[in-house]
Amino acid sequence: MTARAAPTSSGQARRRSPLAAESRWAWLFLAPTLIGLAILSAGPIIAAFAISLTKWDLLTAPKFVGLDNFAALLADHRFQTAIRNTVFYTVTSVPIGLVIGLGLALALNQRLRGIAWIRTAYFLPVVTSTVAISLVWSWIYSPDSGPLNAVLGFIGLPPQKWITDPFWAMPSIVAMSVWQGLGTTVIIFLAGLQAIPQEYLDAASVDGAGAWARFRNVTLPLLTPSIFFTGILALIDSFQVFDQIYVLARPGRPSDATVTLVYTIYENGFQNFKMGYAAAAAWILFLIVAVLTIVYFRLQNRWVHYQ
Amino acid sequence: MFAMSTRTRIAAVGAMVSLLVGACGGAASPSPSPNPSAAGPSSEASANASASPAAPSPTPYAGPATTIEYSIWGDPTELKNQQAIVNSFHAAEPRITVKVTVSDWEPYWDKLQTLLAGGAAPDVFAMDGPLFPDYAGRDVLLDLSSYIQAESYPLSSLADLAVKDFATSDGRQMGLPRDLNVIALFYNKKMFDAAGIPYPDDSWDWNKLIEVGKKLTLDKNKDGKIDQWGLYTETTDMENYWSSLVWQNGGDILAPDGKTTVLDSPGATGGLQFLQDLIWKHKIVPDPALFAETGDAFEQGKAAMEINGSWLVATDEAAGLSFGIAPIPAGPAGRVTSINPTGAVVYKGTKSPDAAWVFVKYLASPAAQQKIMALKASLPVNKEVLAGPYSTSFDGAKVLADALAYAHIKPSFKGYNEFTTELQAELDEHVFNAPDESAAEAVAKVKDKLNSILASQ
Numbered sequence: 001m002t003a004r005a006a007p008t009s010s011g012q013a014r015r016r017s018p019l020a021a022e023s024r025w026a027w028l029f030l031a032p033t034l035i036g037l038a039i040l041s042a043g044p045i046i047a048a049f050a051i052s053l054t055k056w057d058l059l060t061a062p063k064f065v066g067l068d069n070f071a072a073l074l075a076d077h078r079f080q081t082a083i084r085n086t087v088f089y090t091v092t093s094v095p096i097g098l099v100i101g102l103g104l105a106l107a108l109n110q111r112l113r114g115i116a117w118i119r120t121a122y123f124l125p126v127v128t129s130t131v132a133i134s135l136v137w138s139w140i141y142s143p144d145s146g147p148l149n150a151v152l153g154f155i156g157l158p159p160q161k162w163i164t165d166p167f168w169a170m171p172s173i174v175a176m177s178v179w180q181g182l183g184t185t186v187i188i189f190l191a192g193l194q195a196i197p198q199e200y201l202d203a204a205s206v207d208g209a210g211a212w213a214r215f216r217n218v219t220l221p222l223l224t225p226s227i228f229f230t231g232i233l234a235l236i237d238s239f240q241v242f243d244q245i246y247v248l249a250r251p252g253r254p255s256d257a258t259v260t261l262v263y264t265i266y267e268n269g270f271q272n273f274k275m276g277y278a279a280a281a282a283w284i285l286f287l288i289v290a291v292l293t294i295v296y297f298r299l300q301n302r303w304v305h306y307q
Numbered sequence: 308m309f310a311m312s313t314r315t316r317i318a319a320v321g322a323m324v325s326l327l328v329g330a331c332g333g334a335a336s337p338s339p340s341p342n343p344s345a346a347g348p349s350s351e352a353s354a355n356a357s358a359s360p361a362a363p364s365p366t367p368y369a370g371p372a373t374t375i376e377y378s379i380w381g382d383p384t385e386l387k388n389q390q391a392i393v394n395s396f397h398a399a400e401p402r403i404t405v406k407v408t409v410s411d412w413e414p415y416w417d418k419l420q421t422l423l424a425g426g427a428a429p430d431v432f433a434m435d436g437p438l439f440p441d442y443a444g445r446d447v448l449l450d451l452s453s454y455i456q457a458e459s460y461p462l463s464s465l466a467d468l469a470v471k472d473f474a475t476s477d478g479r480q481m482g483l484p485r486d487l488n489v490i491a492l493f494y495n496k497k498m499f500d501a502a503g504i505p506y507p508d509d510s511w512d513w514n515k516l517i518e519v520g521k522k523l524t525l526d527k528n529k530d531g532k533i534d535q536w537g538l539y540t541e542t543t544d545m546e547n548y549w550s551s552l553v554w555q556n557g558g559d560i561l562a563p564d565g566k567t568t569v570l571d572s573p574g575a576t577g578g579l580q581f582l583q584d585l586i587w588k589h590k591i592v593p594d595p596a597l598f599a600e601t602g603d604a605f606e607q608g609k610a611a612m613e614i615n616g617s618w619l620v621a622t623d624e625a626a627g628l629s630f631g632i633a634p635i636p637a638g639p640a641g642r643v644t645s646i647n648p649t650g651a652v653v654y655k656g657t658k659s660p661d662a663a664w665v666f667v668k669y670l671a672s673p674a675a676q677q678k679i680m681a682l683k684a685s686l687p688v689n690k691e692v693l694a695g696p697y698s699t700s701f702d703g704a705k706v707l708a709d710a711l712a713y714a715h716i717k718p719s720f721k722g723y724n725e726f727t728t729e730l731q732a733e734l735d736e737h738v739f740n741a742p743d744e745s746a747a748e749a750v751a752k753v754k755d756k757l758n759s760i761l762a763s764q
Contacts, residue, residue: 058424059445077756078729142600164596166736255732270417272725273441 069280101185126183134247192226469648482652520591537591539610552578555638579746632703
């Protein structure tokens with residue numbers, strides 16, 4: 001504005017400069033995202049931090065308590081359980097999801113009749129609501145009339161109580177989530193696989209590389225950017241696991257075995273009238289995910305190969 | 308690009324809480340009325356003067372025409388039922404239009420809290436007895452005492468325990484009960500007839516329950532799996548059965564001053580232990596895991612008896628069961644059952660307090676109570692309806708109505724949700740689903756935590 005109003009020659013020059021014009025356009029195009037981020041993300045993040053320093057029940061005026069909420073959280077048995085469960089969920093669901101996803105992508109990376117339909121089928125769970133999926137799986141896991149125990153019985157294994165059994169509850173939820181998330185992983189891996197030039201593989205073949213050697217030395221290294229990308233998505237998603245727990249961990253199910261970080265945030269904020277406490281938990285979650293993300297990015301040049 | 312999408316995603320959760328609050332605070336104006344005249348100055352003036360209502364009007368409502376919002380939890384059937392009551396209200400009070408909004412149980416409370424925080428709460432909303440202190444103690448409900456005094460509204464015409472459940476400890480009446488539920492014994496007549504066993508009656512006690520329960524727990528096809536259970540109940544909330552057992556054994560959940568839990572007394576743990584024994588020692592109640600996903604075994608015709616709430620009347624009838632109702636079996640310290648009322652409360656920030664009060668009053672009136680009665684999903688709270696038409700409205704209704712005489716109210720205190728989540732997680736994992744552990748040990752483990760929750764309120 002000021003530049004435009006000023007009738008100086010430098011102002012004229014700046015206006016004519018193609019670079020300045022371009023950067024104006026760039027800011028214009030970036031504006032919706034930046035404004036959205038500032039209002040919908042940065043604002044609430046800062047607000048949540050402010051709330052985390054208070055004792056606030058949502059309905060009456062907040063009271064400043066300093067870092068009391070953080071201190072109380074560190075001593076809270078249920079919060080510790082939630083961290084343990086969330087870490088368990090992450091260290092199982094992320095690698096298992098990646099390995100199965102990679103295997104499936106390799107299998108689906110074929111020129112077969114109807115392959116598009118098969119790929120679509122694997123993607124269906126991704127676009128289905130988690131609530132619907134959870135309800136179907138709670139039937140699959142039903143100890144009395146569920147098909148899973150029926151299959152186990154058929155092959156002579158004893159029935160299990162799955163989500164009502166403290167030992168099996170979390171693995172059951174992990175299995176469901178892996179199944180549900182496979183579609184995303186497979187799609188990204190398929191795209192990664194199809195971006196690998198056939199000449200590389202041909203050249204490796206000419207040099208005498210077998211199928212395993214081609215996979216190990218050509219396909220896998222060139223797929224590392226895709227693995228990196230799906231890995232970070234899965235890592236962050238898994239720390240935020242909530243819907244499955246909300247639907248599956250109903251009263252009467254072993255809630256100590258399945259309670260997760262985001263679930264305790266919900267529980268404290270909306271059921272226990274402890275919004276300050278919940279905001280503090282949300283900030284701890286934020287810090288955990290931020291540190292893991294930074295470490296993950298720092299480590300990428302050790303194993304990620306860009307073409 | 309990665310960094311940015313990462314941050315967005317983290318932000319989504321990291322700030323979920325404040326985002327919701329913030330969004331609601333800035334959202335839609337709190338006026339529940341599409342009619343501009345409704346929110347006119349006169350109704351606002353009366354909101355400010357609500358401490359001393361100028362013109363108390365028993366009938367009909369004389370204020371400006373207005374629209375109020377009435378929020379309830381429930382399913383589409385519940386919505387239909389409440390809508391029918393609202394329609395008859397509108398016929399009686401044409402100047403007041405009531406808009407009913409419904410949510411499922413859990414989202415109902417999430418939504419209510421954010422709407423209250425944002426100053427946009429519904430004018431009238433349903434309140435669960437046990438959660439009342441958490442709202443009444445936070446200055447968001449309208450004190451109805453002045454209306455009650457000005458009109459000499461007869462509170463004694465409603466079930467006393469239920470009325471008391473919506474009053475604060477210092478006697479302010481901040482809601483009226485709308486309906487209530489009571490715990491009783493439901494039995495499948497065909498299964499009793501097939502076994503040649505007389506139907507349960509008011510002579511039953513714990514021993515009789517075990518004795519008959521064993522006779523009716525059957526593996527008919529001899530495959531080693533029980534296909535008819537003697538008794539079904541739910542273990543996941545104190546109301547379904549276990550609080551009654553605690554009381555029937557001389558125990559209680561909280562000390563009389565409400566400041567500590569006395570669930571570790573031998574009477575209380577004995578009551579909890581009895582339920583564990585029914586499942587794992589006497590094996591007449593199914594392992595809770597078996598029906599956790601598929602629902603009520605009694606309703607499915609897989610159990611001969613069920614101890615649970617009066618809401619079963621409507622669902623069991625819909626399921627086509629031939630069933631009867633008997634009093635809950637007595638324990639060593641006598642016969643005690645649990646009642647839990649649902650009430651209607653008024654938002655303190657409502658623009659139409661007079662109209663809201665007229666509506667709340669109507670919900671407890673004989674006209675509305677007869678409609679509630681006909682639905683059979685709960686009991687009316689109006690004594691006249693309860694003792695008169697309700698008692699003869701179906702087979703067993705009198706048993707339910709009479710149960711109020713030996714009922715305790717479901718515990719209701721500040722911090723109820725946090726207390727019961729902690730307690731129930733322990734009981735589920737270490738009592739009702741754990742054949743080898745004892746109720747006394749489980750309660751001893753959580754006692755300190757429970758007391759600290761009570762102390763922090």
